[in-house]
Amino acid sequence: MTEINSRKIAIIGCGFVGSACAFALMQSGLFSEMVLIDSNNQRAEGEALDISHGLPFSKPMQIYSGTYDDITDAGIIAITAGAGQKPGESRLELVHKNVEIFKSIIPEISKRNYKGILLIVSNPVDIMTYTALKLSGLPSNQVFGSGTVLDTARLKYLLGEHLGVDARSVHAFILGEHGDSEIAAFSSANVSGIELKKFCDFACKTDKHEEAMKEIAEDVKLSAYEIIKKKGATYYGIAMSVRRICEAIILDQKSILPISCLQSGKNGIENVVLSMPMIVGKHGAERSVEISLSEEERQAIKSSADMLKGIIKTLDLD
Template identity: 30%
Template sequence: MKVTVVGAGGNVGSTVSMAVAQRDFAKEVVMVDIVQERNGEKIYPSKGRALDQWESSPIHQFDTKLTGTVDYEDTANSDVCVITAGVPRRPGMSRDDLLETNANIVQGVVEKLVEKSPNTILIIVSNPLDVMAQVALETSGFDSKRVMGMAGILDTARYRSFLAEELNVSPKDIQALLLGGHGDTMVPLPRFTTIAGMPVTQFIDEDKLESIVERTKKGGGELVNLMGTSAWYAPGAAAAQMVEAIMLDQNRTFPCAAHLNGEYGQKDLFLGVPVKLGHGGIKEIIEVDLNDEEQQLLDTSAEHVHSVLKEFRKLMNK
């Protein structure tokens, strides 16, 4: 089993690589990034990070080999490829501000990956995620079940962690579901949120729950403001969980950015919805019954994704 992570010289990519290695199901994780220059000297972040992480293998007790490279030849015959390459957010930026730059990066990366691994599965982490997944789908020519975006697992994890902190319960016991685009228009669904099977509304008042929902929507921006750059630990862990579910054929149900073709009343766009992940990628898109308010919020989120996608096509045709 072989996993490639592109952008692995950066924080998110290197965290994905380490999280996959520590799970110890893959034979090799190939960490790809570009050659950089510092003070007139060439540096190789992906090679350095790979070596550093491999040196921790006796401590963490894993056998997965970590290989750092700048050559896509080393990615050949990868089972899953995770794309984290792109410019990270800075304070004051939205995910959408990254559109043109990251679209060009993702397009170039996908072309190189599919040439070497035509049967691979693509997991997109680069922002704006929903549109970058569309770029990957169109560039690769893959069946849509083999292209997906990492968003819902991360957003749901943030929501669950905030609830656990507020209610002083274990995050392990909180189950939740978020839909929609990866951004401020995401749609947390308190109606589907439980603590050990019990409705969360039995534990928290409506106003406090709503404040946690709003914090979740702006969770990425909160971290950008605190650190001056995008988060990496939780996004990396979320992507690694997707890789594991696919490669071990676990049939896990997660919210992910999937390409919709009529589901939830949406067509020809990526949107966060619950899916079943296993061998081959997305085995099933699961449709839950939404009430009128929830459907309206999801439609609004989809409209935003459509608007960013429209802007992307305008930029690419200028």
């Protein structure tokens, strides 16, 4: 069996998202080797060369374009390949196009008896993670998606702006689907241990807290559409999210992140992939974390799961 090199990452897909992830990971210093793979090998070669030229300003690293034969010893494979989301198109409208693309990618990985971690970034990430799980046969702790890590960062950023505090002091999650049915779990949100509403009463001096929170949650949900409308694609935010997830894995940080992973019965949800808080470390999605949710939030997450299950039923994954 090929020994896994935890300091090697493979990125499959060198479009806007894949190349931004490669750039962010080069700067991170987490890896000593990175292989870029794309159906357009010239594109992969160009990205590898361009990013490599910045290495004198970063840390020593081997960056090159390659083939599936180069993935066998990678600690992490990040899959960003797929059709991009067009203006006005929902993430779920990408489903069938990208499932077909995964049907050509995942078997190539399986053929090499890969034993590392598959980090799915392609949209719609929940469905694509489920697809990768079914096609790869790998354990669910080793196959998970970037989920709502970016949505959660957007929520923290907007709450920080609203409250006038450092976004890193805001603790809150977006849960469920990475998409239109996602849920802002405000019932457990806090600012350095202070309940969100109490902090807002002190900092904002407004009696319209509920309306402000609904507006912020809606802004988070619409963020990607707004960015796509203005510049055609989103890639910097997700690249930083991928870097954060990789950091938790490579440094075995046991970080609690809302990654997209297989649900196994908690909150009445199973056999579907969506985002809930998980401890992320060197073994991948190591275990789930129970957080306080209102009954309304629980029902909303269950509705999100039911919607995703309905999509899964339309896929031919057997």
